Amino acid sequence: MITPRFSCSQTEGEIIVSIYCPSIRASEVEIHVDETVFIAHVNPYFLRLNFSHPVVEDDESAAKYDPSSGYLTVTLTKAVKGQEFRDLDLLAKLLAPRPTKQTPQIEVISSDTVDDDLAEKAESLSLEDQEILKAAENDWQLPQNVPDSDPPLKLGLDVQYGFLDMYTGYFRNVGHTENEVNELGGDAEGIFPAQRRILRREHENKKWNEEHYMADFVDDYLQDLITWRHPYAEDTKPFEFTEDENATMLRLPRKEYLSTPVQNHNLYLTLISILFSYAYETRTTQGDPGPESAWTVCNLTPAFSALDSAPYHDEESLDISRYSDSVLQATFRESYRRSLAFPLFRSFALAEACRRDVSDWLIKGKRVVFRCLLNIKRILDLHEVYYVYSKVWVDDFCVWVQSSASEDILLQLGKQVKELTVPKSIIGWDLEELEKAIYAAQEREADSDDESSDGESSDNESD
Incomplete structure (x- = not known):
């Protein structure tokens, strides 16, 4: 998939996303909004943005495609009118993945409604499989942990940098x-x-x-x-x-x-x-x-x-x-x-x-x-x-x-x-010592020039 060129702007109650995707069929554009996440997909372009605040797709929202310019303009409604969305010009920040949720909350509605067979299968899953299932519920972002302060064991000679x-x-x-x-x-x-x-x-x-x-x-x-x-x-x-x-x-x-x-x-x-x-x-x-x-x-x-x-x-x-x-x-x-x-x-x-x-x-x-x-x-x-x-x-x-x-x-x-x-x-x-030596040499040179000038003046007077 190709990440298209895009820009974002805002008004008091709307977010406007302009996407450059020339030579597409407007009927094939798919747009999805989920709180702070905006997704636009039309083959071969795919754009996923993470805003700082929620947006909604309602009756006031709109999507217009201009074939002459190749721009798809999507207008979204702010969930809170008048809320300022900062850093809309920092495109890399908008494209960054949604921050990982450290402690996803799971609420059990009723144990009676859970099918016994499904429960047995879930219990038999490996820890890795369970993590994957949790990741799927959490926007397919696998949990990541900051490494401990102790350096990892290195089996080779290469060391990290950068x-x-x-x-x-x-x-x-x-x-x-x-x-x-x-x-x-x-x-x-x-x-x-x-x-x-x-x-x-x-x-x-x-x-x-x-x-x-x-x-x-x-x-x-x-x-x-x-x-x-x-x-x-x-x-x-x-x-x-x-x-x-x-x-x-x-x-x-x-x-x-x-x-x-x-x-x-x-x-x-x-x-x-x-x-x-x-x-x-x-x-x-x-x-x-x-x-x-x-x-x-x-x-x-x-x-x-x-x-x-x-x-x-x-x-x-x-x-x-x-x-x-x-x-x-x-x-x-x-x-x-x-x-x-x-x-x-x-x-x-x-x-x-x-x-x-x-x-x-x-x-x-x-x-x-x-x-x-x-x-x-x-x-x-x-x-x-x-x-x-x-x-x-x-x-x-x-x-x-x-x-x-x-x-x-x-x-x-x-x-x-x-x-x-x-x-x-x-x-x-020893920069200061070097500079002192330079000043001393300049003073000696100036004194030498003054003595030469005095000597020439005396010779002229004697003449």
Whole structure:
């Protein structure tokens, strides 16, 4: 079945679903409404949406097909007039499966009405068969449980990575590809998280170049990149996704994430590091991606280059109800280090500007954050090697931001990031000492120039 292009809008009492399904027979359209679930089926198209509130199919509802445009317009009545249906523009959220019911309630009406033969057969079913029957009563969604905190027993050498550690096998043949950002080499599939972090930091220390940093510190050509403002931070017009963005949304995976509070806490931190990399890329290209854009985004993101995701702090006890300054500083520390070790422009002031971009996007909410992720996905998908990071990270983040991310948490993080101070001392490369040496050298040069000028003036007076 094909998922068609569609859009949703609302009035005071109705929900309007516009579905693009050209060259169909209107008489064959099947529409089903069950509280929050809307289903439209006409061969070869199938659309199933989950709304935030119930809708009904009554006398005021209607379905019209326009053969000239190919659009089927379905008008549904809100169960509660005037109720606002939020996130109708987040298509991936509408397409997500209905949340699993954790404890389905079963009510026995009367034991006398149950046929004895059927009861005996039901009792003889295996536990697996009983679960399947329960799933059928519960919209055919099998129960899913969040795994325990203890890692599962691994019979092979492969370890998980990527979004919620759901992936493996994507780097088995990495030695035969030109993956210049992979810092784990051909052993990427067998290196555990703690070792990934050690290898990543060793690689950063090797790539750190004091002379490169000092040269960029004294030159003025980076000022245009530092003062540049991203359009998403400046734009105050009402938000509306483009046709290309809507088409990309429809191609995203349909998933429901059963993540723990700790995992959610860490996902927001990893999201910050991904947005920082995108901020650096957009500033250095002035919003016009080039051949090196995919390399830049991947290289500056620890979760991509070394499969090393957040958290990056060393606190033993973690309060997942808040984000402390030390936790956020540790997150940005890793992004700052990479921005000072790998790309062409290595400036602490540029890194600070990227942090402010991240703050602006978070404050504007999930739609702007989602648009940034779509841009990252577009950049990576066009690359013949780095598209893999879109598969194991960005695709899932796009879905998660739409369906699960909290506007309140994004706003809270945005405000904290805006006020955050990232000391140069936590980077680990003596940046302050290097800058003091630069200032001292500039003062000596200025004094030397003054002495030369005084000497020339004395010679002229003697003449």
